[in-house]
Amino acid sequence: MSTFSLRGLYDELERRITPPVETVVHSDEFAATMKIIGRTRSAIGGRIDAAGAAVLHAVNLPAGSDIRKLRRQVGDLDYEIRRLRRELAERDENDGSPAEEG
């Protein structure tokens, strides 16, 4: 019995709260605020990362940002290799010779 009345209370609350909450969350102002928060967070994070990297670089150690940069570069290479492999397979197919199974 009490569960039902509590549920009823929540439903009533939700019915009243949802429209204004959605109005706020879907507003341009909210989006702008979130963007500012995001920019601030990334600016602060960037400075902390840079400071940490400077300390590690001072003792000739790679920082997390160096590893991430390397991973991106390896990722770009992987992308290029896959693209070339596809082009070769297509060329093989157009030439009539059997393409290697992927």
Add this chain to the structure above:
Amino acid sequence: MSIVDGPRSALDRVRQEIERNALRARNGIKMAAGMTAPRLGATPRDEVWRDGRARLFRYRSDEVRYRPPLLIVFSLVSRSYILDLTPGNSFVEHLLGAGFDVYMLDWGVPDERDSANGLEYYADAAIPAAIRETCRRSGTEEVNLLGYCFGGNLTLLHAAHHPDSPIRSHSVVACPVDYSEMPFKSVLTSSADDLERAIGEDGNVPADVVYGAFRSLKPVAELTGYVDLLERMWSDEYVAAYQAMNGWGTDHIPLPGGVARQMATMLSANNGFMTDRLYLGGDRVHLSDIRTPFLAVLGEKDHIVPVAAAVPVMDLVGSADKTELRLKGGHVGLVVGRTAAKTTIPTIIDFLIDKSEAIR
């Protein structure tokens, strides 16, 4: 009678509530201990092709009664197991039961190696390769193609750019084309700077940003979900369904940075599908070049891809044979749950049977 029944029914309710509280406690402990994890994506399948993180799966079936095979192309921002959620509540299971040879193109979880992937990779390279492999494996010349959500965008782009692609029929489910009607406008129309800031160090839009965008559409829904769970935690069936759905709903994957940039400019800012300003690899492509039999399935209660964002596809494609199926379901309800099992899925199956031929 009423004098006796009143106290008895009150007593029954108290007894029922005590029993349910015991079950709630039991299920709560099981959930906390991770002992009730549902079996997701359980239909047996084999990986038959892969390229990078993209994988093509073929579902096992001894009862294939129709051809050509059905190739499902999934979205880029969520996990494909929603189409094979749990045994008994699986779109794929229904399709297999109907006699189709079902393949699923799953994009996997992108990482640094996928950050440069643009729409061209999906529409011009991966989908054609998957179609070729599907035809080769099934010994057919054509496929029935089905794109789910953003996967529908990918199949539309592919079909528009390659009008000679061996597609017998083309279906899209909950697929947006009018991006001005999409609820993520503030996210999709971010400035180039904001977009670059949203892109993570691996070059992709992080999964939590994708999840945040979806969650912002219904900010109170998560809390309501918890309240519903608390109320019905006594039911094993409800707990299993909640875990499956909630697990999927919070299990997003990163969006490749290359695609995010094209979405922000070509699909959203330029509203490319609607304005006929779609470019792939330097070529201009037109949805009007799609001539294959076409089915669009859309949900009237879809809060992610509203009807207004999905319905214009009917006017944009050039197919003479085109069908619109508008249902009361939401985005996921089109393929999961009782309504899907009763209405959407049988209608999609009827459409596909109509475009297929029986074997033997």
